[in-house]
Amino acid sequence: MVRKSDTEDSMDTFLLKNLSDLLQIGIFYIDQNEPDGSQNTMESNPLCQDASLRDMLTHAADRQEAPYLFQDEFQVYFGCVAAENGHCLIGPMSVDFFDRLKRHRFCRHYGIPEYAEKNLRRFTLMEVLQIMCIAAKIVTGREYTDQEVVDANRMAVVTKEQEVKDQIRFHIQSEEEDIFRHSYQEEREILDMVRAGNVTEAVRLTKKIDVEIGRMGRSELAHLRNLLTVGISLCARAAIEGGVSPYAAYRISGFYINKGAECTDTTQILVYRNHAVEELTKRVHEMKEKQNTSSYTRRCMDYVAKHFREKIYLEDIAESLGISSSYLSRTFKKDTGVRLQDYVNQVRVERAANLLVYSEETIPRIAEYVNFPSQSYFGKIFKAAKNMTPKQYRETYKPTEFFVAK
16 A cells, blocks of 8 residues: 555554555555555556546645545546655545446546456545545544535635625535435434534534435436425424524525525535525524523624624613613623623624625725724734634635635
8 A cells, every 4th residue: 555664654554555445446645656556456546547647636735735636527536635755645436427438438538448447436525525534634644624625625616696695604515415315313313403503413414414315306416406405494494493583594595595596516506505504503503592691681682783883882782771881791791701892893703704705895895894993903803703814814715706805
């Protein structure tokens, strides 16, 4: 698999080889430009037969911190993880069905001799991302999330036509397929997590079930659109049962269902589905948090949400509630753990973060819009909250299709 003297201190080659055997794909470590020949898939693997493919993968991996993932014209993924003394190449990982003709065209494209042609194992995109994250952990010792791999490789970009007027932000992606029908119990587990407001588990179970779900349409696109519609509709009902208003739940579900219906990119459809589950579950979580706070604190938070673009004074809110400012200050801090002014800044920073990603307004205009007194103060508060400047945040998260305002 790899010469131990080169890399025994930086990775566990035993794990890499067994991962390769388990998944029935090539996982090669190279310290020059030639894969080690200890695997039995050399002649049938494009990574071994095509030097230009290896060059492209290694050079691209060197230009980014996260693992590099490339999809070719046959819907086959190849990955590369840059290590300290070389590169780990992974693939091929197909997400599409290969008939005999397509397999032959694929092998001929990469210079694989006809006698060495083999069927490719089929993976879901979620499995591909997990393979890359596991390999990166073994090779570099660093843990990556599927979100980080997707973002680094720009696999699910929101186009300008998909810009959201109400500034709902998208977070993570995934995909689906396979041949087994998921069980009723698994579906109920997801809905229970939505109903309980458990965002992490709701998203995790949603992605997990993708591997086991059966076909819901003749084509891949129709299947995914149906999956999105059914999943979001069920989660909207669970969110209503969890305390979200029907208006809010149907507004969120309708937005994402419409976006999925317009979308022709299979990866992006699953992104919309996952974001809908996350957004609906978050709303339930927020409702439950409000129920654990005093009515004064809830009304204060509602006031901030409506008036964050204006000057907000504790005394004015307290007077409107008919209580003293000192009592409101103590109650708010006890319920939320933060001072009112800090909470106001949090709300403004989140609104500004959305505008940085999904609008073309300049940073000074955004600072003014969310009512920070100066751009320098905005930058200070934003960096404290997000660990990066507004400019860095925009450059990191803004889709490439958007014009980046200077």
